[in-house]
Amino acid sequence: MKFKKWLILVTILSIFDTTNYYLDIYKEMYKTEVGQNIIIFSRRQFNEKDKEFLARLKDSGIENIAINQLFYQDSINSNDIVEAIVPEEYINDLIKEAKNKKINLLFRWAISSRDGKPRTEINPQNFARWFENYKKIAMEMAEFSEKNEIPYYSLGCEIDHIVSRHKENFIELTKEIKKIYSGKIGYCWNVVSTSNLEEILSLEEILETDLIFLDCYLPLTNPKKAKWQWLYYLDEINGIASKTKKKVLITEIGYRSVERSNERPWDWHYKGNFDEEIQQMCFETFFQALREYPTIYDRVNHVEMAFIWGSGYGDLTKIEEDSLGYTPWGKKAEKTIIDHAKSCHIFKKN
Incomplete structure (x- = not known):
């Protein structure tokens, strides 16, 4: 007995x-939770539709948002950085509503050029004067993030060549920010190839940031092998994380719903036929690779969050089946994203 x-x-x-x-x-x-970038390209007030948007995110298992504040300069060679486009009142209301819904926050700010050229080409005539303006904004945004108890802060976005050329300025800036901001700091690198990752490793080893932030627009040249391409990319990314002992947040990932968007995901100008299947495939293989990476490689996945990019302000209640833009909502990719997000939510609670 x-x-x-x-x-x-x-x-x-x-x-x-x-x-x-x-x-x-x-x-x-x-392990890798899903987040959503909030992008506003007009000056307006927070409204009921915005509340519905956050509620839909929460119901979809997405409990992380990246708030994007945009500043402008007249041209890529300008020394002055001017007004922010998103009213502070709007951001305050957005933060309040997100906190009410227990949604985690990342605060990002970026500079756009009014001449239509990408921020990756910003090259001020007088760097000292430009950086004085840049530092002022970086400190103000860090102070704002601290005041609002935002746990993640990005000190810059996709001006990698400037960071590379003026490392000491950005190392010193990071130290100054840490005196007034108690959360986790990162810088959003522009990643369009694995050669970018090699340079990022060399810079992240000396920058005194807490996390690695990556805006990932990596090409998937063969749809039949897309998962394996993503596994390769993830292994390169995790290699940087292991060497620097820093966790990773993919602060942007996006594919347009247009033919061949898998080949040039960063190209928001490309005109072609509507193709939501290719967009869905790109997201599906990305999430598959995230799920299978620990088993296939027998290594730890250091990517903690991945924030979906959208063109303009995303509205999950609006169906945009004819849109060629980055937004996945109202398209086939929506279910793919939500399925992963809800599963993350389930296993995080257990």
Whole structure:
């Protein structure tokens, strides 16, 4: 009788251990949470539609948002950085509503050029004067993030060549920000190829940031092998994380719903036929790679969050089946994203 009781106990414990083992595997598979970038290109007030948008995100299992504030300069060679486009009142209302819904926050700010050229080409005539303006904004935005208890802050976005040429200025800026901001700091690198990742490693080893932020627009040249391409990219990214001992946030990932968007995901000018299947494939293979990476490579996945990019302000209640832009909402990719997000939510709670 004692033997039978012992056998039953061993069996129960064995089942419990097996359950925990598989639970740990699934937790690792669904480790990378989904986030959504909030992008506003007009001056307006926070309204009921915005509240609906955040509620829909929460219901979809997306519990992280990146708030984007945009500043402008007249041309890529200008020395002056002028007004912010998003009213502070709007951002304050957005933060309040997000916190009410227990949505986590990342605060990002970026500079756009009014001459229509990409920020990656910004090259001020007088760097000292330009950086004085830049530092002032970076400190003000860090102070704003601290005041609002925002846990993640980006000190810049996609001006990689400037950071590379003026490393000491940005190392010093990071130190200054840490005196007034207690959250986690990163800088958003522009990633369009693995050669970008090599340079990022050399810079992240000396920059005193807490996390690695990556705006990922990596090409998937062969749809049939797209998952394996993403696995390769993830291994390169995790290699940087391991060497620098920093976790990774993919602060932007996006693919347009237009033919061949998998080949040039960064190209928002390209005109072609509407293709939501290619957009869905890109997201599906990305999430598949995230889930399978720990098992296939037998390594830790250091990517903690991935924030979806959208063209303009996303509205999850609006169907945009004819839109060629980055927004996945109202298209086939929406279900792919939500399925992963909800699974992350389930395993995070267990």
